[in-house]
Amino acid sequence: MKKYDYVIVGAGLYGSVFAHEAKKRGKKCLVIDKRNHIGGNVYCENKDGINIHTYGAHIFHTSDDEIWEYVNNFVTFNRFTNSPIANYKGELYNLPFNMNTFNKLWGVITPEEAKEKIEGQKQVLGGKTPENLEEQAISLVGTDIYEKLIKGYTEKQWGRKCTELPSFIIKRLPVRYTYDNNYFNDKYQGIPVGGYNKLIETLLEGIEVKLSTDFFKIKDEIVAISDKIVFTGMIDEFYDYKFGVLEYRTLRFETEFKETNNYQGNAVINYTDSETPYTRIIEHKHFEFGTGENTFITKEYPKEWEKGDEPYYPVLDEKNSLIYEKYKELSEKEEKVIFGGRLGQYKYYDMHNVIKAAIERIKEEFK
Incomplete structure (x- = not known):
């Protein structure tokens, strides 16, 4: 027994x-x-x-x-709703890509105008079937969104050039022609x-x-x-x-105490340029609508996993x-x-x- x-x-x-x-x-x-x-x-x-x-x-x-x-x-x-913000060199955009994003980027007002803009930019591919992540992204959202909001972030996250990454990683990018900043489509x-x-x-x-x-x-x-x-x-x-060893990407976290009741105004802000070394800043109190005098933020730095590191992304x-x-x-x-x-x-x-x-x-x- x-x-x-x-x-x-x-x-x-x-x-x-x-x-x-x-x-x-x-x-x-x-x-x-x-x-x-x-x-x-x-x-x-x-x-x-x-x-x-x-x-x-x-x-x-x-x-x-x-x-x-x-x-x-x-x-x-x-009732927390995930509505991340993208920061590209000080320009702020709503995620996932929706009418608020398109309006800020191009000044377009209607879904029709936004679609037209994206369709026009997709033409750089000349109708070819995407062979890597870069081409896949452009085929979905055009060149402007790819350059500002996808390229730098993705290359930091995976430690590889977008042209070297397989297209399936972003087969389904959420693209909405509504003014809806809710990242998830889920019921709950x-x-x-x-x-x-x-x-x-x-x-x-x-x-x-x-x-x-x-x-x-x-x-x-x-x-x-x-x-x-x-x-x-x-x-x-x-x-x-x-x-053999299975590979992962891992993350290094830097958490800082801030003497302010509101550091960035949102739970998650992604840094999508390639110069900023971290991919995002999380301000934890916003997950639970905290009202205290101080706050904590965490910067996320992706890196290649080595034995002994915490494995995150297969x-x-x-x-x-x-x-x-x-x-x-x-x-x-x-x-x-x-x-x-x-x-x-x-x-x-x-x-x-x-x-x-x-x-x-x-x-x-x-x-």
């Missing part, structure tokens, strides 16, 4: 939902995490009453009624009242959690005490990189996809290990999709 039915490696969204659902079904779970806190990348650090999104902005959005109902069992969400969006920690704490209520615990240092011990392992870390690390090119397929094949033969989440499945996951994947896996487990 093993001590635990499931040992869950990683106290992020996937691991916490899985643990909660398994406990509900009478299973004994242990959750371990190498960090000194629960919540994975949605963890918030509270300073001066402001929830600081430690690992970058997380805005919950979904059109899935079931998932929205599910998360609302644990927390109440506020918001931030948990009191921050994401509240959501994770409620999910993990009554479940044993061990922090600052590195799975790889106690792997044999974990195998000995558990019936099954749910692994949400990097799949290539689990297999000791036997087929580099989903052909080379990495082929490597991942080999690991996936191995993982499917495991009878005692379940791989889940962004790192376990080498996938760029929005939060609602992570939750959905964990619930679906639970249903599979407890047919």
